[in-house]
Amino acid sequence: MxxxxxxxxxxxxxxxxxxxxxxxxxxxxxxxxxxxxxxWPLFVKQxxxxxxxxxxxxxxxxxxxxxxxxxxxxxxxxDYGAEQSLGPMVALSLLxxxxxxxxxxLFAGRAGSALTAEIGLMKATEQLSSLEMMAVDPLRRxxxxxxxxxxxxxxxxxxxxxxxGIYGGYLVGSGxxxxxxxxxxxxxxxxVDWQDDLLNGIIKSIVFAFxxxxxxxxxxxxxxxxxxxxxxxxxxxxxxASLAILGLDFILTAIxxxx
Amino acid sequence: xxxxKTQLWVGVFVVVGILALFFIALRAASGTxxxxxxxxxxxxxxxxxxxxxxxxxxxxxxxxxxxxxNISLSGDYYEPRVEMSISKEYDQFSETSTLxxxxxxxxxxxxxxxxxxxxxxxxxxxxxxxxxxxxKSALVLENxxxxxxxxxxxx
Numbered sequence: 001m002x003x004x005x006x007x008x009x010x011x012x013x014x015x016x017x018x019x020x021x022x023x024x025x026x027x028x029x030x031x032x033x034x035x036x037x038x039x040w041p042l043f044v045k046q047x048x049x050x051x052x053x054x055x056x057x058x059x060x061x062x063x064x065x066x067x068x069x070x071x072x073x074x075x076x077x078x079d080y081g082a083e084q085s086l087g088p089m090v091a092l093s094l095l096x097x098x099x100x101x102x103x104x105x106l107f108a109g110r111a112g113s114a115l116t117a118e119i120g121l122m123k124a125t126e127q128l129s130s131l132e133m134m135a136v137d138p139l140r141r142x143x144x145x146x147x148x149x150x151x152x153x154x155x156x157x158x159x160x161x162x163x164x165g166i167y168g169g170y171l172v173g174s175g176x177x178x179x180x181x182x183x184x185x186x187x188x189x190x191x192v193d194w195q196d197d198l199l200n201g202i203i204k205s206i207v208f209a210f211x212x213x214x215x216x217x218x219x220x221x222x223x224x225x226x227x228x229x230x231x232x233x234x235x236x237x238x239x240x241a242s243l244a245i246l247g248l249d250f251i252l253t254a255i256x257x258x259x
Numbered sequence: 260x261x262x263x264k265t266q267l268w269v270g271v272f273v274v275v276g277i278l279a280l281f282f283i284a285l286r287a288a289s290g291t292x293x294x295x296x297x298x299x300x301x302x303x304x305x306x307x308x309x310x311x312x313x314x315x316x317x318x319x320x321x322x323x324x325x326x327x328x329n330i331s332l333s334g335d336y337y338e339p340r341v342e343m344s345i346s347k348e349y350d351q352f353s354e355t356s357t358l359x360x361x362x363x364x365x366x367x368x369x370x371x372x373x374x375x376x377x378x379x380x381x382x383x384x385x386x387x388x389x390x391x392x393x394x395k396s397a398l399v400l401e402n403x404x405x406x407x408x409x410x411x412x413x414x
Contacts, residue, residue, distance in 0.1 A: 041262070044262075044265060044266055044269050045262075045265060047269045047272065047273075048265040048268055048269050048272075051269070051272050052268045052269060052271070052272045055272060055275070091287045095283065095287070153272070153276075155276075156272065156273065156275075156276025156277075156279075157276070159276050159279040159280050159283065160275060160276055160279045162279070162283055163278075163279035163280075163282045163283050164279075166282075166283070166286075166287055167282075185286065185287075188287050189286075189287065192287050194284055198283055198284060198287075
């Protein structure tokens with residue numbers, strides 16, 4: 001019994017220490033004297049790795065998800081003679097939910113896992129310690145540009161996802177299934193509010209970007225420096241980040257659209 | 260050379276992302292919303308507001324001029340009181356204007372239809388905080404059926 005209590009206590013203390021460590025890591029990485037001339041090239045490099053290389057998968061999945069939404073929505077809406085509501089259905093589900101959430105999940109799988117593996121391997125091969133030996137703060141040099149790149153690029157990716165998805169829904173709905181083109185766009189425009197839907201979607205994607213990048217960097221930085229440890233850290237990044245996205249999405253949706 | 264290629268791709272990435280934002284903002288969302296910008300507030304009392312909600316539109320002849328901002332019960336008899344903000348662009352409604360709860364389409368959302376009243380020397384214009392007195396309540400299906408059955412019974 002005492003051992004059981006003790007194990008609970010240890011786990012709670014461990015996870016609290018983990019949260020504290022992650023916060024401390026983030027704080028020391030992003031707070032400090034900005035050095036634009038030094039950090040800008042690093043940031044651009046990471047934007048390429050994190051953002052540009054994720055662009056293809058996000059755009060392709062956005063197109064297909066939009067097309068599937070158009071197809072599925074049409075077959076249900078046509079029963080009620082309401083196929084003109086296809087536009088708002090596609091646009092609202094993409095802007096409010098699917099854009100930020102699916103992009104977040106893809107981003108965790110595509111970019112988050114890569115970040116964790118890269119930093120974990122840097123740790124395993126003692127590159128991080130070497131940086132410290134040379135009086136270069138690895139948090140500022142390695143972690144900070146990756147964090148900013150993730151925070152900037154994921155909202156952009158989510159916007160691309162939504163835009164391409166809406167276009168995919170338009171292609172299927174209007175081009176193939178014969179929903180009137182003018183009605184598709186005009187009903188969509190009257191239903192979508194830029195503040196309620198677009199802005200809230202962007203806020204969601206910024207929150208997800210923050211969480212995913214933070215989790216990925218923390219898991220990599222705290223990885224056990226062995227091959228098994230890096231593999232476990234990478235898996236744990238994807239699982240934790242996906243769960244965090246889905247859980248946060250419910251809370252954010254309840255705050256934004258529940259009232 | 261490698262760095263220039265990277266920079267080029269990052270530039271393309273950012274531009275595509277901003278283009279996506281413009282596409283959504285211009286094509287999918289209505290950029291101009293009457294409630295953004297200057298508004299003034301009007302009140303109205305109804306017997307029954309049906310399923311009118313906060314943020315329901317206020318329309319004049321189908322054109323949205325404002326939105327419902329608050330719904331509450333007021334007075335000793337607990338009458339529903341609707342607060343709405345109307346765009347300053349349309350500030351020349353006379354006191355004789357009528358307001359009714361209407362439904363768009365058979366299954367659509369309910370909205371407030373504002374009908375501008377006649378203008379006369381003795382009639383003032385509605386201003387911020389004024390109350391519209393001439394209102395028509397929402398049609399409630401059960402009440403209609405009840406009236407119909409009652410009138411059948413009289414024959």
